[in-house]
Amino acid sequence: MPNRTTLKFLLLALALCALARGAAFAQAPDDARVLREGGAAVARNDDARTESATREGRLRVFDEVWEQVRVRYFDPALRGVDWQEVRRSLRPRAADAGTEDELYAVLRLMLGTLRDPHTRVFEPGESDDWRVQHYVSVGVSVREIEGEVVVADVERKSEAARAGFHAGDIIVSVDGEPAMSLVARRLAEQNAGDSRPARLAAVTRLFDGPLDSTVSIVFRRAGETKERSARLRRETRTRVPTFEVRREGGGVHVVRFNIFTPAVAEAFVRALGGELKGARALVIDLRDNGGGEAEAMADLASTLVEPGASLGRFTDREGRVQLEPFTRASLVSSADTFTRFRGAVVLLTNARTASAAEVFAASLREEGRASVVGEPTCGCVLGIRERHALPDGGVLDISEMDYHTAGGARLEGRGLSPDVEVAPAREDLSRGRDRALERAVEMLKMKERRASKPAAVSAVAGG
Numbered sequence: 001m002p003n004r005t006t007l008k009f010l011l012l013a014l015a016l017c018a019l020a021r022g023a024a025f026a027q028a029p030d031d032a033r034v035l036r037e038g039g040a041a042v043a044r045n046d047d048a049r050t051e052s053a054t055r056e057g058r059l060r061v062f063d064e065v066w067e068q069v070r071v072r073y074f075d076p077a078l079r080g081v082d083w084q085e086v087r088r089s090l091r092p093r094a095a096d097a098g099t100e101d102e103l104y105a106v107l108r109l110m111l112g113t114l115r116d117p118h119t120r121v122f123e124p125g126e127s128d129d130w131r132v133q134h135y136v137s138v139g140v141s142v143r144e145i146e147g148e149v150v151v152a153d154v155e156r157k158s159e160a161a162r163a164g165f166h167a168g169d170i171i172v173s174v175d176g177e178p179a180m181s182l183v184a185r186r187l188a189e190q191n192a193g194d195s196r197p198a199r200l201a202a203v204t205r206l207f208d209g210p211l212d213s214t215v216s217i218v219f220r221r222a223g224e225t226k227e228r229s230a231r232l233r234r235e236t237r238t239r240v241p242t243f244e245v246r247r248e249g250g251g252v253h254v255v256r257f258n259i260f261t262p263a264v265a266e267a268f269v270r271a272l273g274g275e276l277k278g279a280r281a282l283v284i285d286l287r288d289n290g291g292g293e294a295e296a297m298a299d300l301a302s303t304l305v306e307p308g309a310s311l312g313r314f315t316d317r318e319g320r321v322q323l324e325p326f327t328r329a330s331l332v333s334s335a336d337t338f339t340r341f342r343g344a345v346v347l348l349t350n351a352r353t354a355s356a357a358e359v360f361a362a363s364l365r366e367e368g369r370a371s372v373v374g375e376p377t378c379g380c381v382l383g384i385r386e387r388h389a390l391p392d393g394g395v396l397d398i399s400e401m402d403y404h405t406a407g408g409a410r411l412e413g414r415g416l417s418p419d420v421e422v423a424p425a426r427e428d429l430s431r432g433r434d435r436a437l438e439r440a441v442e443m444l445k446m447k448e449r450r451a452s453k454p455a456a457v458s459a460v461a462g463g
Contacts, residue, residue, distance in 0.1 A: 052392045055095050058103050060391050062094035065107050065121060068388055073119070074402050076317050081113050100124070104394070109189075116399055117197055118355075118382045124393035136211050138232040140165055143351075144203045149179040150426055151219070155237075163230035165219065168430030172218040172227055174206060182206065196415060197380050200351050209234050222426045243267045250445045251280030251343075254437070260292030260356045265299040265333035272303060272338055281344040281444035283437065287374060291355025294325055295332045301360055302327040304341055304369055310406035311363045314383045322401055323383070344447050345370040346440040349418055354378035362405045362416050371443065372418040374436045379415030 052058050066087050069078070090110050097103035100123060107121045139158030142149050149171040154161050171179040186202040207215050211234055218229045243257040243264050253276055257264045276282070298311055307329040314323040331338065347361050347370050358377045364370040383401030390396055404410050420443070422436040 052097075052100050052103050057392065058094050058097055059091065061103065061394065062091055062107065062110075064390055065396055066091075066110065068396060069111070069114075069119065069398055072317075072398050072400050073114070074315075074317050074382060074399050079114055079116070086110055086113055100392075115198055116382065117201065117380050118384060118397060118399045120397050121390075122395040122397075136209075136234045137237050138207050138215060138217075138234055139237075140207065140217075140232070142171060142203060142206060144183075144199070145424070145426055145429075147180065149183070149203060149206060150222075150429065152429060159232055159235075160230070163232065164228060165230070166221070166430065167432070168222050168426045168428075169219045170222060170426070171206070172220060175216050179206065196351065196376070197378055197413070200378065207232075207234070211236065222430060245271050245275045248283070248441045250441075251278075251448055252283065252441050252444045253279040253281070254283045254285060254441075256285035258289055260289075260296040260300065260360070262293065262296050262299075262333035264292075265296040265331065266336070268300055268303060269331065269334045269336050269338045272341055273336075276341070279341075279343060280448055281346075282341065283346050283348060283440045283444065284370075285348045285437070286353045286357045286361060287348050287350040287436075288352045289354070289357040290352065291357055291380075294323070294356060297356040297360050298325045298327065299331040299333040301363060302329075302331060302340075303338055304345060304364060305367050306340070309363070309367050312359055312403055312405045314401040314403050316401055322385075344444050346444055347372045348374045348436055348440055349377050349416065350375040350436075351378055351415075353416075354380040358411050358416055359403065359405075362409065362411060365416075365419070366405055366407045366409075371420070372416065373420045373422055373440045373443070374418050375421065375423050376417050377411070377415040379411060379413045381411040 052061055066083070070083055087110075090106055094103055094106045097106060104121060104123045111119050111121060137155075139155035139160040140151055141153040141155075143152045144150070151165055151167055151169040151171065153167055154165045173179055174182055177185075183199070183202045183206065186205070187198060207217075209215055214231050214233050216229065216231050218227050220227045239258075241257070241259045241261055241264060244255070246254050248254055255268065255271070255276070257268075301309075301311060305327045307327050309327040311325040311327065313321050316322050345364065347364065349357075349361055349372055353361065353374075354377065358379075358381050361370070361372055361377065365372055381403045382399035383403060384397050385400045388396040388398065402410070402412060420439060422439050424435065427433075428435055
């Protein structure tokens with residue numbers, strides 16, 4: 001059975017996964033790129049610092065990444081990728097890399113052939129506190145709608161807001177290149193195919209670039225022909241875990257959090273005895289939730305489902321079950337006692353609902369405990385046992401385990417389809433309308449009205 005540290009990283013997706021870098025601005029915007037900072041994920045000595053400064057050192061790093069993936073990846077066939085050919089074609093580029101950034105760009109290109117956002121590499125010096133992420137952003141969050149890149153949100157008081165960007169605007173071009181052409185080029189450069197996760201990554205990283213550099217963006221309002229332009233600076237921002245509760249009336253409460261951590265699970269337990277006390281139904285908003293810790297996910301599920309329910313199985317490359325989390329009567333994340341919530345539950349999902357959030361949603365639905373409303377999830381559900389330190393102090397994460405729900409469904413590459421699909425339109429974003437939330441609240445209120453109707457009484461007259 002994996003230890004607690006293993007569980008911490010088992011479903012880690014939010015702060016480290018490229019797909020989970022976009023969201024509302026309590027989270028990292030779509031163009032967010034992890035920023036290297038002091039406090040390396042794995043401490044390195046002076047010898048490690050010079051490892052990638054020589055040709056031999058760079059080759060040691062490259063070969064270590066290549067070999068670790070070869071022997072540890074959950075799929076022995078490496079998803080059909082000719083791993084030997086990948087090594088042959090990219091090893092010379094790693095040897096000739098002029099800088100550490102160039103070396104890691106080659107490593108990411110190699111790992112990109114696997115089309116797996118969980119298998120990834122981090123340069124020496126990147127922060128290891130995945131709950132608090134420092135990132136680079138222009139302050140604009142985007143998504144793809146009806147074949148166009150559309151602004152989903154704009155950070156308040158940002159340079160982008162002052163430049164006139166609004167939710168619902170269409171991105172026409174980035175540094176002179178049509179937005180959708182840039183998406184296609186990014187997909188081709190990464191050999192990433194056109195899967196949902198790969199396409200999402202290409203869109204969310206549309207404005208990627210070095211800190212303090214600028215990007216020229218042409219955009220227009222939906223329904224208008226006039227184009228506007230702005231040059232935005234890529235600046236440092238911070239995303240922290242969030243947890244919020246609000247009332248929607250009729251006994252319905254909405255709970256939203258952006259990551260599964262022990263602190264979030266504890267906050268939910270406290271809310272059950274506080275803001276949620278007396279709630280008759282819950283909407284749990286998992287949109288833009290990129291995952292987190294398996295233990296915290298199991299604890300949250302345990303507040304809604306009776307003990308002993310399987311939350312699925314994680315298997316290694318030989319097909320052996322390495323972990324099968326269950327709901328439980330007492331929580332690991334919180335010493336507080338809790339009263340299990342027994343009212344109706346609806347979960348909201350979208351394409352950025354990933355990893356542990358997908359496991360949570362799929363498990364609750366299979367248990368008949370919740371309905372799912374919104375958009376199909378990311379399909380990014382693989383398990384990481386532990387992080388691997390590279391010779392130069394960099395860090396490698398490898399997907400070592402596949403996941404199937406208790407009912408046998410595989411989510412990786414497929415995602416979870418909602419019971420009721422509600423995708424936002426450009427007009428919704430422009431007007432600030434959340435039709436998925438509206439539908440979820442409507443479903444719960446209707447269910448509550450049906451439950452509260454007095455049962456019909458039939459009288460039989462005797463004679």
